[in-house]
Amino acid sequence: MLTDTQCRTAKPKNKPYKLSDDKGLYLEVKPNGVKAWRYRFKLTREGVTKESVFAIGDYTSAPSGETPEEAKARRAGGRFTLAEAREERIKARGLVKQGINPAHNRQLERIKREQESATTFEAVAREWVSLKDWEDVTKARRLDMLERVVIPKIGALPVRQVTPVHILDVLKTAQEKNGPSVAAEAKRAMSGVFELAVSTLRADTDPVYPVRKALPANKTQHKRPLGTAEIGQLLRDVSGHGGRHETLGAFRLMWWTLCRPSEAVEAQWAEFDLEAAIWRIPAERMKKRKEHVIPLPLQAVEMLRALHGITGHHSHVFPGRDDRKKPMAVASFRQMLNVLSWSGKFSPHATRATGSTRLNEMGYSPDWIERQLAHTEPNAVRRTYNHADYLTDRAKMMQQWADMLDAWQKGGDVVPLRKIKGA
Template structure:
């Protein structure tokens, strides 16, 4: 009898020198004759050296997986198990590829019946859209889903393996950054930008903060503390899945003040026109760079490269620059001891960087820029 008053049929057995109990079922739902049959089955398992409780769990797990045999069902299990450790942006990217590129073509198929030629055709259709990087990620996603299927006995081999190396990445310089002799003309053209004012402010903030384009475009107002001159980006929105604090220069604060008059009513700094729920796509920044005539020399992500190059040349400490860029420490042992934020140095560096950009824009010939001894 259980503490709550319920009654159960039990079978007591000894296996490996240890005594255990196997719960056969609840009385009176399980009749005596059925209980005896289940006890005899359990006794046979014990004679074979098998724990009947473990065997029951194994059978329940097998039945569970047998009910979820389509690619889409296995993919949903894989995504649910893995996505919690990803950034919001990456999780959304994977989800989009599953929903738009993969599941519409193979989602309804039993995963055990999917063969390599079927996957090859899925990837070819993506590649045909001039999206080789997306096709490579789709291949990696499908391969990961098949790994789970193999582990859970729903597939025998990974059908993606023969396709490795079949998709060639397009050779594109995605992260072109401006040289210091390009900056003055670029900044002056940006000052005279004839497109949307919010787009111009976004590009200026990108230059002033050295964050990634996606981190800026998706930023909500609640992340900003104007009084403390800080922008605190939560871990879920960061590539390395760690919170990042960005010190804000006087110039950045002035831009935020201007932007508040334009979009302060919305949740986000850069809401898509006509809705408060969606944010400016990073493609808007790339289009603006094209409009400025710099698409062959500069990409929005390249603002980080410009910042890094010039700050290193100016003598700022590499650790301080890398922390500002929210780069992971490659040496895992060093990283465990190096958790410093370097905030005083970073505040000084970011203000000097903003002042340097101002001087380049107006054509000043001499401007102190570098680590103060």
């Protein structure tokens, strides 16, 4: 068997020569002075035995004071001491006993590492969204959240290298900057991405699972209807916010029409007929995939006419701050509410529950209210025969609603008047 002194002092000759160690391992000394570790083995396949040579790497003596990290990097560069070459020979022999060519195995491992490096979290996340059986608008919203909250932090990492520590950092940041609802959505989305990665052998585990309960549960009743005094205070706070006119305008439009937050922020000028005071939201933007016609109160028409001079040259009524070709994000509402200390007490989705409660108190027909909210009639038979939009009736109802909002915002302790029958 070789000694390290023999390896270190071996001199080059005119032709390559070998210094044998043990069990197929030898050191090849080349004329240019390079000393290379080789492992000779025999592999039998389908009754045929072939002799092959596996190139382990080059010889080096152990550097003085080398750290474990430095040694690992050296071996990754293909330089091995005598002891390390023997360890590599043991690994190679183990593969040969299994009928595996160690050279082929190393090639496969390299390809695997390259694929893992190319398979980033962002790539798998985008694939996950594309594979979901969702409407395009839902996919766009989920991808928008990932691009804002998750991808900036872990998108560039190979998906197999993402750890629970990374996940916890994403969730804590989302909780602080975007609120508990967004953090919860990010957690669900990341877990879905890793479910896909594991099922396609690109990851071994879901790193979200160990930290799934690290943050306190969001116990806020986001859809609790606000009382009239709370509505007034909220509207006063928002009016005094001094933020972007797009955010304030979209927020007011949501309250005046009781549309969904996403329907407000993604509104396009082509959808509005301000002369007729009508807003037609196309089917592809609606949750139920059916066009929704909304009557606009005078307050909404006036606001939109004024805003048209500012954003009318864009396709979206409320364009985004960074990309004016895209609509503003729903998250803008949550950020504004967080600044105004309303986060945890109210979420934009509670607007519709509030409007439904107050309009029912005002004595309006449930059919009118449900149609205003674009809710589907739960009774199948009634749904078949009830095609009425009640547009004229809803226009009167929503005008009174907008007038009540004005009164509450001014601080008036106004009790909703019951609608006069037949009005």
